[in-house]
Every structure is written in structure tokens, then in C-alpha cells.
Amino acid sequence: xxxxxxxxxxxxxxxxxxxxxxxxxxxxxxxxxxxxxxxxxxxxxxxxxxxxxxxxxxxxxxxxxxxxxxxxxxxxxxxxxxxxxxxxxxxxxxxxxxxxxxxxxxxxxxxxxxxxxxxxxxxxxxxxxxxxxxxxxxxxxxxxxxxxxxxxxxxxxxxxxxxxxxxxxxxxxxxxxxxxxxxxxxxxxxxxxxxxxxxxxxxxxxxxxxxxxxxxxxxxxxxxxxxxxxxxxxxxxxxxxxxxxxxxxxxxxxxxxxxxxxxxxxxxxxxxxxxxxxxxxxxxxxxxxxxxxxxxxxxxxxxxxxxxxxxxxxxxxxxxxxxxxxxxxxxxxxxxxxxxxxxxxxxxxxxxxxxxxxxxxxxxxxxxxxxxxxxxxxxxxxxxxxxxxxxxxxxxxxxxxxxxxxxxxxx
Amino acid sequence: xxxxxxxxxxxxxxxxxxxxxxxxxxxxxxxxxxxxxxxxxxxxxxxxxxxxxxxxxxxxxxxxxxxxxxxxxxxxxxxxxxxxxxxxxxxxxxxxxxxxxxxxxxxxxxxxxxxxxxxxxxxxxxxxxxxxxxxxxxxxxxxxxxxxxxxxxxxxxxxxxxxxxxxxxxxxxxxxxxxxxxxxxxxxxxxxxxxxxxxxxxxxxxxxxxxxxxxxxxxxxxxxxxxxxxxxxxxxxxxxxxxxxxxxxxxxxxxxxxxxxxxxxxxxxxxxxxxxxxxxxxxxxxxxxxxxxxxxxxxxxxxxx
Numbered sequence: 281x282x283x284x285x286x287x288x289x290x291x292x293x294x295x296x297x298x299x300x301x302x303x304x305x306x307x308x309x310x311x312x313x314x315x316x317x318x319x320x321x322x323x324x325x326x327x328x329x330x331x332x333x334x335x336x337x338x339x340x341x342x343x344x345x346x347x348x349x350x351x352x353x354x355x356x357x358x359x360x361x362x363x364x365x366x367x368x369x370x371x372x373x374x375x376x377x378x379x380x381x382x383x384x385x386x387x388x389x390x391x392x393x394x395x396x397x398x399x400x401x402x403x404x405x406x407x408x409x410x411x412x413x414x415x416x417x418x419x420x421x422x423x424x425x426x427x428x429x430x431x432x433x434x435x436x437x438x439x440x441x442x443x444x445x446x447x448x449x450x451x452x453x454x455x456x457x458x459x460x461x462x463x464x465x466x467x468x469x470x471x472x473x474x475x476x477x478x479x480x481x482x483x484x485x486x487x488x489x490x491x492x493x494x495x496x497x498x499x500x501x502x503x504x505x506x507x508x509x510x511x512x513x514x515x516x517x518x519x520x521x522x523x524x525x526x527x528x529x530x531x532x533x534x535x536x537x538x539x540x541x542x543x544x545x546x547x548x549x550x551x552x553x554x555x556x557x558x559x560x561x562x563x564x565x566x567x568x569x570x571x572x573x574x575x576x577x578x579x580x581x582x583x584x585x586x587x588x589x590x591x592x593x594x595x596x597x598x599x600x601x602x603x604x605x606x607x608x609x610x611x612x613x614x615x616x617x618x619x620x621x622x623x624x625x626x627x628x629x630x631x632x633x634x635x636x637x638x639x640x641x642x643x644x645x646x647x648x649x650x651x652x653x654x655x656x657x658x659x660x661x662x663x664x665x666x667x668x669x670x671x672x673x674x675x676x677x678x679x680x681x682x683x684x685x686x687x688x689x690x691x
Numbered sequence: 692x693x694x695x696x697x698x699x700x701x702x703x704x705x706x707x708x709x710x711x712x713x714x715x716x717x718x719x720x721x722x723x724x725x726x727x728x729x730x731x732x733x734x735x736x737x738x739x740x741x742x743x744x745x746x747x748x749x750x751x752x753x754x755x756x757x758x759x760x761x762x763x764x765x766x767x768x769x770x771x772x773x774x775x776x777x778x779x780x781x782x783x784x785x786x787x788x789x790x791x792x793x794x795x796x797x798x799x800x801x802x803x804x805x806x807x808x809x810x811x812x813x814x815x816x817x818x819x820x821x822x823x824x825x826x827x828x829x830x831x832x833x834x835x836x837x838x839x840x841x842x843x844x845x846x847x848x849x850x851x852x853x854x855x856x857x858x859x860x861x862x863x864x865x866x867x868x869x870x871x872x873x874x875x876x877x878x879x880x881x882x883x884x885x886x887x888x889x890x891x892x893x894x895x896x897x898x899x900x901x902x903x904x905x906x907x908x909x910x911x912x913x914x915x916x917x918x919x920x921x922x923x924x925x926x927x928x929x930x931x932x933x934x935x936x937x938x939x940x941x942x943x944x945x946x947x948x949x950x951x952x953x954x955x956x957x958x959x960x961x962x963x964x965x966x967x968x969x970x971x972x973x974x975x976x977x978x979x980x981x982x983x984x985x986x987x988x989x990x991x992x993x994x995x996x
Contacts, residue, residue, distance in 0.1 A: 344959040347746040372747035454832070463854070464940060517831045520854035523940045654960045655940040656948060665944040668854065675944075 303589045304331045308346065308359035310339040313576065314543030315550070316411055316611035317360055323605050324596050330589045339467065340524065343649055350374050350581065357584040358593075360410050360576040363398045364648045369579065370401035371646065376580035379405045381591060387598065390617035392575075394642050399577045407577030409614040410597065411606065413542040414571040414636035415471045417441075417563070421556040423448050423455065423536045434560035437567045438476070438505045441537055445514040448536035457514035459535040460506070462667055465524035466653045466660030470643070471572045472539035472562070473663065476502035478571075478641050479564015484659070484683075489645040492683035494662065495676045501565040503666045510667060520668050523655055531555065541574070542633030546610020549627050559632045561639065573640035575611070612637070647690050651683055658682035733975070736968045744965035746958075757969035767970065770953040777860075777949065778928035784868050785924055789875035796876065797883045807880075811873040818870065822937035825866045829853050829938070836862075853939055856946045863934050863947075871927070875920050882916025883909070918989040922982050929978060950974055 309317050321332045335356065337345050343365055349355040361369065369375050382388055382405045392409040399407025421431035427447040435441045445457025461468040474484060482498035485491070509515055516535075518526065530538040531552045539562050548555055561569030578597075580590055596602045603613050603622045612633050613619040623630055645651060652659045662679035669675050740757050744750040761767055796807045813821065831837045831851040840846045852858045886909060894904050910917075932951040935941060941948050948956070954974070958967030 344746075344962075347962060348959070351746060369747070372745070374747055464944070517837075517849055517851040517854070520851050521831075521859075521939070521943070650961050654956070656945050656952075656956055656960070661945045669944060 302329045302331065303586050304333050305358065305586050305589050305593060306333050306335070306356040308335050308337050308342065308356045310342040310360065310362065310576070311336050313339070313360075313411060313413070314541075314546050314610045316543065316546060316606040316609035317576075319609050320597050320602050320605045323602070324593060328592075328596070330592065332593055340653070340655065343653075355581045357586045358578065358580045358590045361407065361579045363395050363407065363409075363575055363577040364642065364644075366399045366407035366577045366579060367401055367644070368646050368648070370399075370404075370406040374582055375406040376582050376584065376587065377404050377406060378408060378580065382408055385595075385598070387615050387617055390615050392614050392616070392637075394573050394640075395575065395577055395614070398642065398644065399579075407579045408594065410576045410578035410594075411543075411611040412573070412575040412614050412637075413610070413612060414573050414633050414640050415475055415539055415541050415562055416545070416559045416571065416632055416636055417537070417561065418530060418540045418544070418548075418557050418559045419444075419537045420530070420533065420535065421558055422533075423451070426451055427536070431556075431558070434558060435537070435563070436560075437563050438565060441563070442505065442509055442512075442514070445509060445536060446512065449512070449514045454516070455534050455536070456516045457536045458509050459515060459519055459529045459538045461522040461524045461527045462506075462510075462515075462519045462664055463521040463523045464655050464660040464664045465522065465527070466655065466657055466663070468524050468527050469663040470652050470659065471541060471574060473502065473506070475539070475562040475570040475572060475641075476505070476565050479562070479568040479639070480566045483641070483643075485643055485645060485651075489643075490687060492680055492687060494680045494683060498565050500676075503672065505565065506667045507672075520664070530557075541610075542612050542630065542636075543610040545627065545629050545633060546608065549629075550609060557629075559629045561632065561636055569636075569639055571636035571640035573637055573642045645687075647686060650686050650690070658686065733972075736971055739965055740969035740972050742965045744963070744968070746962035746964055750965065753965070757966050758973075760966065761969060761973060766948070767950075767953060770948045770950045773946070773948060774929055774931070774950045777931060778925055781864055781867050781928050781931075782921070782924045784864055785872050785875050786920075788868050788872040789879055789920075792872065792876045793879035793883055797880055807877075810876055813870045814873040816870065818933045819937060821866065821870045822934045825862065826853075826938050829862050854943060856943050859939050859942060860947070863938055866938070867928075867931075867934060871924070875924060878920045878923070879913070879916060882913040885916070886912050914989050918986060921989070922985055925981060925985065926978060929974070929981070 307321070318334060318336075321334050325331050339362075342359075342362070346355065346359060346361070346369075366375075385391075392412050395407070395409030395412065396405065399405055399409070417435075419435070424431040424444070427444070427450065429444055429447060435444055441458070448455060448457040460472060477483065477496065477498040480498040480501075482493070482496040484494050484499070486493055510520075516529070519529075522529075528540075528544060528547065529535050530540060530544070531548060533552075533555050540559075545559060548557060562571060563569050578594055580587065584590065597606065598615060600618055600621065603615060603618060604626075607613055607622050607626055607630060610630070612630065613622040615622075619634065623634065643652070650657055654660060658679040661682075662675055665675035665678070666672055739750075741752060741754060742750040743753045743756075792810055796803055796810070816824075827833070828835045829837070829852045831849050831854075836852060837846075837849040841849050850858065852862050890908060890912075891904060894908050899907070930951055931949050932955065935947045935949055935952055936955075939947050941952060950970070951974070954967050954970045957963045957970060
């Protein structure tokens, strides 16, 4: 028995030595951003000597998990980090400086500018675009047909969307006109709900990020639109306590309309081909469309011994082949110079996601987690309290005060 | 005479000293574990609480500022208030369910072990798993309660139990009672069984009624058991976290942030580990105080059985 054990151990160590030349890069990705990154990793592993080992981390916990992993010396070599967090991690000195290498890339100047901007801290580049996504409005064409609506006509205003939702709800049963994750999902709501106010020229933070400007007529109007739909029973009851787990409810085929992300286009096309849907830009409260430009930056943990392998992997994702795979699964091209080439032959609806970039915004604040994304932060609380609560004025003033006090405490 | 008295005294003392050393050796492993896993972490937490200690970056000494900050932190007081509210209600609910159950399963009757097992079963489920199970049960679309109440005609249409504070709070209380009552029942059961049957019989012969026997015999004799059950229940409720985190993510509009949840948020969402440590120390002091008060109120330790 002992001899057998020894033999087995020797065998394992021998196989490990022989595999030493092929490195394994450990990498993290957050859940809920579709399959584009997973698929590109799969393709990379199939055709390359080095392998990427991917760990999926729940989107709401990625930041604290990564931060604790760094503190505990267990951090992955690289990860796909929500771009809004790049400045905070770069400022804390935890990321590898990629400036020289990045600037030497022949296509550096055509990489998604908002990603590079958020990936830059004190003139050094710590993050490079990995996935790009924008929020868009989707409608279920089958349900439009059943409700007697023109399935090819994209709604242009929220009055139209509400009226359509009523007709779809009238189909009865568990068919609903609209959906949103209203149970305190800050990330979902900043992505899908703030475009209503951005389109109309308002924002929840001042341009320098130092003043909370939540209470605007535009935001009041946006809240009224959602409240009205909830009151008319056009939204499933489960939405009130959905903390983001059921964000992709649209995929169940019983939701008439929902604001989603470009990633969801990829998920719908590849995994739910039975759903016939159209996409358009999210209208603002006055009809002018807007969008949230989000996605992930690729960042490298400071001091990783596998920097060269990581760079090789990133170059693969920037190659036309890598870009094509990612686009197929819903991530918009990160390289502007080959965007048309990449999108050619792919689902035409992805082009709407690309158009959204022109009208999209991204909030820039070092306190994004505290203010917006935390399930107990003021923004997440506000979205639930204002849309589902009894005291709308109180919801506005509480959230406004709390946001301001968090901003002030962080100065 | 004097020398012999001296030697006998030494002889008498020596074995005593030996037992002292022997005793120390016996408890040494326990002491080592407590030191390693409790005393040292507490000291380290104390050390952290005197710093501004971000999760990323260098800690900086700030003295007692974390502690003074606590007194002006409205969210901390909200969390304390909610935790007190929850502890009070859930403890009463657990005892209200566990005591009758303990009395029920104490008497020898057919199938009594089966009853005991059934009531105790939820205890062996982890609290996190139980919370997840109940999240599904309470789900408005695919769960059990909402459609069931609808079919039974208790509610008009399906109600999303987790969307409003009152119903969500009630759901969590029912879940915790379902989960914990069996454990409290077992503790109370041991207390009940420790009461000598002769005493009850004597009281009955003296003409004491059922209620009188319970009030003047059972309750006083169960004081120590009650104290144990009470302290376990109160401490467990004050440290509650999983059910709020998993079932409601802090509840509709943050109304269900318990103290531990707030400490977690400060430490791992806002990355203020120093402030989180200070809050933990404050919570530790509160728990010690409460336990002492409970022991004193129940006068445990005054008498020897």
C-alpha cells in the first residue's frame, strides 16, 4: 500500500515537472456578464500552450473577494474587473503597471477610450478594455404580435412603452409588460434606469463627482414612470425583491419589454434562440435616448510571476479571431479599428449596442461600491424605496443626504 | 509534636500542590486553543480598531477616533435598534414554541422519539442552507407560500412576502423558529428531566394544581437550564447575519441591517476594517454585559445544586 502511494506521488510530481513549461494562468471573472469571456478562454485554451484557469465570482462580491485575496496573498494573476473599480484598485497600488506594453500595441489608439480612461491613474495605464457593453432596450416580438402591436416598431418614448406594457399584460396569466430588478440591485438600476435621466440631461452626481444631485425633475419623472407601471401590475411581483439574481428574466419569454445589456443580446442569441426580440436605445424621460457604457477592464495583479503569459492571452483576445468570438457572445468590439469587420455576419442587433456608445455615459467615482453598487448603499436603497415605497419624498431626501455624506466622508 | 505537625502539614499540602499542576496540564490544551483562537484574535481586533485600516493599502494609527465616530453614526444605532427588536421577538417566539414542545416530548408516550427527532431535524441544517431553502419557499413566482395562500384564499392574488418589511420579517422569524426551536427544546428537555419525579409527586399529594406545580416547582428548578437556553438564544440572535444577508440582502430599503451585517458592510463593502474592528469590540462588550445581566437576573451561581 505504502509503495503504491509512493509510486502515485512520484508519478504526479513527474507529470507536474513535465508540464512546467506550460503555465496555467489563474483568472477571475464576475458572474452575470454573459459568456463572451468564458468562450474566448475556451478557444484560447484549445489552441495554446499556456492555459487559463477561469473562476467565476458572483458579481456582487467580486471586489471584496479580490481585495481580501490580495490581502491574503491568494489573488489570481489577472482578472476581468468592472471598469468602474479600476481607479480605486490602481490608486491602492495593487495593479501591475502596463503602460509601456500597452502603448506599444499597434492598435492602442483604437481601444475603447472610456475603458482606457478609467484604466488610467496618474498617467499610468493599469487596465485595458476586455469587454464592452452598453445598456439597451429590448422587446419580445412574439408578445408584441399577440398583443396586437407592430413587432417591428421600436418604442420611442416611455408613454409608448407603458401603453405597450398594458396591452401585453392584458394577455393575462403570468405574461407581464415590463421587468426590472427592483429589490435593491444598485448595479442593475444604474445600468438600466439612470439612462432615463441622462437622456434628459440630468445626472445623479455632479461632473466632478463631489456633489450628489439625485433630486432632479428628470429623476422624479423617471420614478413616476416606473411607479406607474408597478401600480398597474405590469411588472411581476417578484421584481420588488429581485436583488439582481433574476436580471435576465426577459429570457423566460414572458416579459414583454426590459432594459438589458449588450451581453444579454449574446446570451439570448446563443442560448435562447426561440425568443424573437428587437432592440433599440433606452429612451430618456423626454424621449432622447441614452445608455450606460460599462464592461470590464483587464487588470493584472501586481507582482504576478506570469506577466508574459498574461500579455500573450490579452493579445489573443485583441486579435480579430478573439474579438469575433467575444462579439458573438455579446461583448462589443474593444478595438474600434476592426469593429465593422468583427461585427460583420454577426447578429445585426449587436450594432444597436455599438450605436449606444455614442450616447452613453459612465460615472467616474472612487466610491462606486459604497454609493451605487452595494446592496445596502444609498442608490440601491433609493431605487427600491422610491419605486415601491410609500414615501417618495422621503426616499429622495434620505438617499440624497446619505450619498452626500458618503462622498464627504471619502474626501 | 511540632515537627510532626509540620511534616503532616507539608504532607497534606504537597499532594494539593501536585493536583494544582496536574490540573493546569489537563486544561492546557483547552487554554492553548482559547488563547490561539479567541484571545489573540480579540487582541488583534483591538489593535486594528485603533487604526484607520483599509483593506488595501497601509494602516494608520488614529487612536480612539473609530470609537468616537460610533456615537455619531446613525446607521450603527439603527442596526443596534433593529437587532434589539429582532432579538426580543425571536427569543420570545422560540421560547413560546420550544417550552410547550419540551413538555410535550418529555412525557413517555408512544412515538416520542419520533417527535423529538422530527422537531430536532431542522437544527442539523446549516443556517445558510435553511435561509436559501426559505428564499425559494417564499419566492412569489416559483415558491410555495405565495401560491398556497392564494389557492387557500388567504390572500387575493400572490403576495411577494419578501418585498415588504412586515411580511419579510415575519417570514424570517418563522424560519428561525423552525430552525432553532428544536435545539432550545432539547436544552429545556434536559432541565425538565433533571427534576426528580418524587418532588412533583409530593407536590401533587399536597394538592398543588397543574399550573401551581409548573409555576412553583418546575420553573424554579429549571432556572439554570433556562439561563443557558436564554443566553444561547439571545447571543445567537444578536449575532444574526446569514438570514438577513441571504433572504433579503438587508431587507426592503435596508430595514433589516443587523449589527453584524453592518460590521460586515463596513469591513468588506466599504473596506473600513479598522472601524469594523471597533464595532466588533463594541458588540463584544454589549454581549458580555447582556450575559452578565441575564445570569444575575436569573440568580445563577447563587446556590449550589
